[in-house]
Amino acid sequence: xxxxxxxxxxxxxxxxxxxxxxxxxxxxxxxxxxxxxxxxxxxxxxxxxxxxxxxxxxxxxxxxxxxxxxxxxxxxxxxxxxxxxxxxxxxxxxxxxxxxxxxxxxxxxxxxxxxx
Amino acid sequence: xxxxxxxxxxxxxxxxxxxxxxxxxxxxxxxxxxxxxxxxxxxxxxxxxxxxxxxxxxxxxxxxxxxxxxxxxxxxxxxxxxxxxxxxxxxxxxxxxxxxxxxxxxxxxxxx
Numbered sequence: 001x002x003x004x005x006x007x008x009x010x011x012x013x014x015x016x017x018x019x020x021x022x023x024x025x026x027x028x029x030x031x032x033x034x035x036x037x038x039x040x041x042x043x044x045x046x047x048x049x050x051x052x053x054x055x056x057x058x059x060x061x062x063x064x065x066x067x068x069x070x071x072x073x074x075x076x077x078x079x080x081x082x083x084x085x086x087x088x089x090x091x092x093x094x095x096x097x098x099x100x101x102x103x104x105x106x107x108x109x110x111x112x113x114x115x116x
Numbered sequence: 117x118x119x120x121x122x123x124x125x126x127x128x129x130x131x132x133x134x135x136x137x138x139x140x141x142x143x144x145x146x147x148x149x150x151x152x153x154x155x156x157x158x159x160x161x162x163x164x165x166x167x168x169x170x171x172x173x174x175x176x177x178x179x180x181x182x183x184x185x186x187x188x189x190x191x192x193x194x195x196x197x198x199x200x201x202x203x204x205x206x207x208x209x210x211x212x213x214x215x216x217x218x219x220x221x222x223x224x225x226x227x228x
Binding site for chain 2: 035044045046047050061062095099100101102103104105106107108109
């Protein structure tokens with residue numbers, strides 16, 4: 001089955017760090033561009049980061065630039081998001097999403113809550 | 117504030133037709149970038165509903181259709197069903213901040 005499954009969310013204090021993972025299966029992971037998209041409680045969708053299939057090209061939204069780092073391990077079919085200096089406004093469900101010209105495959109998401 | 121503007125809510129009775137608009141600018145939809153639509157059922161992840169302005173992925177009923185013109189796009193749902201009650205998001209690409217995949221703020225569809 002073609003799917004992506006996120007993990008690693010949880011409760012973290014402001015200023016803390018968290019590392020999210022996304023395990024892909026059912027497709028040739030290295031051939032696809034991958035992204036992280038988040039959704040704050042009761043709010044809409046926000047694209048936050050992109051990586052090319054090789055991992056050499058990376059982009060970030062301004063809201064997370066300098067604090068979050070996207071990476072991938074194609075040998076392990078996995079995507080990661082290292083989140084540092086977390087803020088209350090980073091509280092959201094984080095989705096791993098495969099990109100064609102559109103986001104065609106989404107995981108179920110993992111909840112990150114930033115609170116003291 | 118989202119780059120793409122959608123109405124916060126729409127509603128319709130079962131069997132009726134509803135439309136959801138998505139308004140952009142000359143930096144995104146008006147620049148020729150494709151518009152895509154996603155359906156998010158309550159408590160679930162978004163699901164691709166329409167891609168490339170008008171195309172339905174396999175498994176999406178033909179009750180769902182979409183169009184694009186100028187700086188706007190529109191999603192139409194005919195023969196409304198209770199199971200269509202969900203949030204709907206449009207998405208495109210914005211050239212002002214490269215790269216920038218942008219979403220609309222979402223529209224809550226209520227089936228009365």
